[in-house]
Amino acid sequence: MTSDRTRGNKSSEVHGIFQKIAGYYDRMNFLMTLGRHEKWCREVAARVAPAGGGRFLDLATGTGVIALAVARRNPGATVTGVDFSEEMLRRARTKPGADAVRWQHGDAADLPFEDESFDGITEGYLLRNVEDLDRVLREQHRVLKPGGRLVILETCPPSGLVKPVVKWGLRVIVPLLGQVVARDRRSYTYLESSTRAFESPQSIAGALSGLGFTDIGWRKKFFATNVILWATKAN
Template identity: 75%
Template sequence: MTTDRMPHGKSVEVHGIFQKIADYYDLMNFVMTLGRHGRWCREVAARAAPPMGGQLLDLATGTGVIALEAARAYPTVAVTGADFSAQMLAHAKAKPGAEAVRWQQADAARLPFDNESFDAITEGYLLRNVEDLAGVLREQHRVLKPGGRLVILETCPPSGPMKPVVEWGIRTIVPLLGKVVSGDRSSYAYLESSTRAFESPQQVADLLTRTGFRDIGWRKKFFGTNVILWAVKAR
């Protein structure tokens, strides 16, 4: 959110959760993915591939993992890390290399950037937490330059023959880990339920197409519970 706008509706609940879990967010991501989260963030940054001297926006930057990976991978690129949680941004700003990133508090539903400002956009675990998925993607399309790349790291609802087993694991283990690691079962119960209720990669891809993106693809991760999607804004 810009500094003069506060979250509303579902955003109030989500904002409160991410303010609350900021202190142990990185540890929980590491534990829940068995150490794979950092590798996925590096892949997201690599797929963004902004041009030399370009501009990259990392939305829902959280503690800045993707933004910092992008800053390291593309030293000539101006990287902006945006999140609506001040607590998350405080952790991002305290990390080594943080001075290479411009950190900004911003609401993904009302981005405070001009049209066609960025050569690439990355994001991690944003879409399942927004009220207006189509509106958020339209905002990203608006601020992305024609030909620019969008790369999304997101959770993925289980599917296929292993769906009952994976659903049981998500439903049971994620809140339990939240309690053991952080003493906060309730916040991770929300994250578990939002994972199972979110759109499939094909549904997100269809929405990206309707928004004006092309060359859309995705790759599932970690028993199909996470996914990296990519797309290009039509010229």
């Protein structure tokens, strides 16, 4: 298991940020997505978990919005929410319906699960925060059963006609909201830089395909600032 001592620089920085902003996370997300985040999480849940049981893993579960949506949608399922921030998990555990989910401390780069353990994996805003994208995706491929579904919610680097407006929003509005709501401008400045520098959906799809995922697709959301991607582990 990755510990504070063995984490790389980026991981330590990300861990520190989420430990600090956990109490403001849901409110900030609501404001930054104008209330759309919960709806996207429900769509992620619908794409990964048709009713009828099974084992599901929500990585980087944070305050648990996706894990809780999966558990609500599929009450017969076993849902595990994993995060490396104890503070984010502490918030998740207090939410209505939290007893239906197993909350577990863990690092997405070194998952504490056997090979082929899960019927489906979800994750919201994990990939742009990790140090080694290939390793994190390989871990997901390893713990997913053949035929299992992976559904990813991520931010998109700004592109197209709205690029200047989105860049301005990320550079000016998001840190300002961070300052006013969370009294923490620096953490939300990181969000701007990590989103701008992150891979496009095409590039994530290429990495998934290289690992042996098939049926890959995605849908952009909210002026292409966010994206939901899905893929299936080949049988």
